[in-house]
Amino acid sequence: MGFLEKVPQLDDVIARLECAEHLEELQTIIEWLRDHYAVDDMVYHWVSSNGTQYGCGTYDPKWVARYLEKGYLRIDPVVIGCYQRFHPVDWKRLDWSGKAARAFMKDAMAHGVGHQGYSIPIRGPNGQFALFTMSHSCDDDQWNSFTELNRRDLILLAHYFNQTALMLEPGRKPEPTQPLSPREVETMTLLAVGYSRAQVAETLAISEHTLRVYIESARFKLGAMNTTHAVARAMARGQIVV
Template identity: 30%
Template structure:
């Protein structure tokens, strides 16, 4: 891990936009010599997260699958991470929860390393965040690798969060998207894993009507897919 990132001489200015923050994260990954970095901003961690923002260097195909099949709503690693002050070792999370094991198996199939740590960041009045660092190394080397970088990356996680705060607090509110109650309901059932046909049976509507509500919601949320629409709706607290 040569040429490490010196957070004390780096810019302290808030990120101007999401593009700058994503680019900076990729640069930091390369400077630290790690496999991936990931930052989640959560409006709350005491119950269901009511706001979500995710920046990572993971394969985009994996992030789409994760949001479709899991998200923080179903990923117990978030609950484990926020139950402590010190970083959570991914191995501990895998050993405690079968769903986390499944998530990691999917992640590894997309080239994401087996080892990592997730750092909880709590800030009353702003929101909680989770910063994760991913490594590719032999199981026997992991203990030493973690020891070598844990403190430095813990500092960097908080540094990145400080630069992110203005950006995440400036996000639009759910009211700006103006979803109708029925459009929200259709997305809510989609978030629960229901197909259009199953949703139609539950709401006593035709399947074509469900597809129409989904299409309207996607258009309002500027989403290319229903999965992306669900992710945006979850991010802005539009679903229960």
């Protein structure tokens, strides 16, 4: 029997997610889900611009604090593995070799994290990255039947959950994106694919002096310190497609 199979209220959950306006609501919903479906933990948890982890669902606060303090974000095979993947993934299929990873797992289990887990990666338009995770301490058979039977529900849930979480993410909204002019976009794009200023000027058939005007105005619009920063921001904000 799957855990979520018996959830006719999935619609209600999604409806609540769709109109959620604060992170606290996500917390409430996720705790409700956990309690009703006997999963040890259901967690949304996301990573963003500076590698910060903003939200953490129902993990023990002590564990969350330790996780952040120890910088586990850059060690945790779940985060690292999902960051490069398209698909939802069972923790067992991740790469747990490596000393740091094993030490991390040991520490996690000492803090009450289940040894079975399933995480679904979702990405936002500006490089935001979120995980929706379920964990449990049951045996392999039970766990497999859970994930196999309910993948579809879980994906839908994760999709709504993470989308909501990413949209509500603090510190993202007050970044008004000033549009770049077509020439500026071309300039930034060519720089991003490795052209030097001289090459870009030649490609666009303009003088290098003119090119500089574009770079500087783009840098200004993007609030960037230098060309590299400007290109990085333009990419991160989706203003250029590279």
